[in-house]
Amino acid sequence: MNNAQHTKAEIVSETYQTTGLPLLDDPKMRVRNVDVFYGEKQAIFDVNLDIGRNQVVSMIGPSGCGKSTFLRCLNRMNDTIDICRVSGELMLESQNIYDKKIDVVELRARVGMVFQKPNPFPKSIYENVAYGARIHGLTDNKVELDELVEQSLIRCGLWKEVKERLDEPATGLSGGQQQRLCIARAIAVNPEVILMDEPCSALDPIATATVEELIRELSENFTICIVTHSMQQAARVSQRTAYFHLGKLIEVNDTSTVFTNPQHQLTEEYITGRIG
Numbered sequence: 001m002n003n004a005q006h007t008k009a010e011i012v013s014e015t016y017q018t019t020g021l022p023l024l025d026d027p028k029m030r031v032r033n034v035d036v037f038y039g040e041k042q043a044i045f046d047v048n049l050d051i052g053r054n055q056v057v058s059m060i061g062p063s064g065c066g067k068s069t070f071l072r073c074l075n076r077m078n079d080t081i082d083i084c085r086v087s088g089e090l091m092l093e094s095q096n097i098y099d100k101k102i103d104v105v106e107l108r109a110r111v112g113m114v115f116q117k118p119n120p121f122p123k124s125i126y127e128n129v130a131y132g133a134r135i136h137g138l139t140d141n142k143v144e145l146d147e148l149v150e151q152s153l154i155r156c157g158l159w160k161e162v163k164e165r166l167d168e169p170a171t172g173l174s175g176g177q178q179q180r181l182c183i184a185r186a187i188a189v190n191p192e193v194i195l196m197d198e199p200c201s202a203l204d205p206i207a208t209a210t211v212e213e214l215i216r217e218l219s220e221n222f223t224i225c226i227v228t229h230s231m232q233q234a235a236r237v238s239q240r241t242a243y244f245h246l247g248k249l250i251e252v253n254d255t256s257t258v259f260t261n262p263q264h265q266l267t268e269e270y271i272t273g274r275i276g
């Protein structure tokens with residue numbers, strides 16, 4: 001470890017208490033004292049954060065700072081990693097999502113996820129959207145299902161592009177279309193929260209702009225948490241931004257404050273490009 005890194009680690013441990021406004025009135029999700037370990041190694045340290053309703057919150061920070069790990073706590077996706085252990089309290093409305101009685105499949109319908117690489121099922125465009133609704137028992141009725149598929153695709157701006165080819169394989173769509181299809185699949189089960197882990201990193205600039213526009217529109221009805229490597233993207237799509245460093249939530253505030261008037265030295269160094 002060189003001196004500069006050493007100093008950063010010291011800054012984080014000496015001053016660790018999240019700067020800004022991590023807590024909100026009447027949040028959608030409430031995270032308290034969350035630690036995450038992979039085996040012996042701690043990846044997230046004592047995070048306290050409220051996720052506001054019908055808002056977009058961005059998670060930013062250098063590679064390996066724990067953004068994805070934190071995001072995956074919010075719908076227990078870390079349960080799929082054997083060595084991963086999460087402690088602390090994570091509430092969705094008034095329910096502790098780590099309660100033993102929680103049905104994780106139901107939880108993931110309430111808190112949906114969109115991944116970095118578009119991952120449509122190897123099925124038709126129609127089936128990709130209808131599948132979740134069927135397995136979650138929303139409807140089996142063909143007319144209702146048709147309506148649900150159409151509405152979900154309309155909301156994702158994809159209907160006009162695919163309505164003549166609903167029975168074709170989803171894998172035949174472009175990358176940007178596939179990602180919008182994955183978002184349509186997530187919203188078809190009417191989630192309360194949508195988690196997005198770098199949803200545009202595999203897309204070209206035009207497809208990225210379309211997905212960003214979609215994220216802004218969806219935030220009218222859904223709570224959205226997005227991990228992004230792009231500060232410009234965080235600035236364009238989110239109302240709040242959370243800056244992570246070495247597993248700690250250093251600063252969170254409304255997005256314009258984080259980018260124009262950061263309160264913590266580490267946030268400032270990151271947004272001015274001095275931490276990569």
Ligand SMILES: Nc1ncnc2c1ncn2[C@@H]1O[C@H](COP(=O)(O)OP(=O)(O)OP(=O)(O)O)[C@@H](O)[C@H]1O
Nearest residue numbers: 038043061062063064065066067068069070081083
């Ligand atoms: N499955 C895993 N097993 C062991 N360690 C892991 C695992 N996933 C992540 N880690 C470690 O946890 C820490 C945080 O990783 P994480 O992927 O959450 O960071 P990130 O900020 O999302 O990084 P990136 O921006 O590069 O995607 C890193 O030190 C990483 O090596």
